[in-house]
Amino acid sequence: MKKSIFKFNRIYFSLAMLLLMVETIIGLYMHDDYIRPFGGDFLVVILIYCLIKSVIQCDMNYTALGVLLFAYLIEWCQWLHLINILGLQGSFTARMLLGTSFAWADMLMYTLGILFVWLTERLVRCI
Template sequence: MLKLNKVYFFLALIFLAAEVLIGLCLNDAFIRPYGGDFLVVILLYCGIRSFADFNSNYTAICVLLFAYLMEFSQRLHLINRLGLHNSAMARLILGTSFSWNDILMYTLGILFVWLIERLWRAI
């Protein structure tokens, strides 16, 4: 079940690089707040598929639920409850503020993955 898939691994590295560049170089009103959230679920999906040969639908649903869970943990101020509000790394990973726009971007990102997977299989 665990086996390196070079295509997904390469894609994960590309999406990771894109996320890092967005985080370090952009402070705009569109790409950073929306594009980053759209891409992060694709990064997670490709990262999982790099090493685990799970069903694509199962993986997509799990990634989306994980993203929702992380977003709703922000609504509950989990980072403060855990005493991690002073940690830059924790703020980066867990986030600090809930947004319905983030939920929308996660959903659109996974729908994009699902569509690409379907088109790829049809070829």
């Protein structure tokens, strides 16, 4: 009998909900030059990682790499101006989910966010 990969993990889910609240606060109230552009991108990959780990039991390395590649893909779509190509530039939801402008700094923050996840997971497993 095959073991299911789907298993709810309330620790990862709680972390994801906390990060979602922080991201919402950043998105609604932070209009600065540091926390919103850099902190939000750093945290969003951690949020996505925690969401995945909250419902799927999978290898941390594959999950982290998958999340990072997904973030890169979204950023690449911004470079291509996909939102304009699809005619969704007037949609608030599409702009929030896909973003509107490419930035190398975003790529760096996604990478640092996933590196933080990877290092934290490694440290927690050693304890």
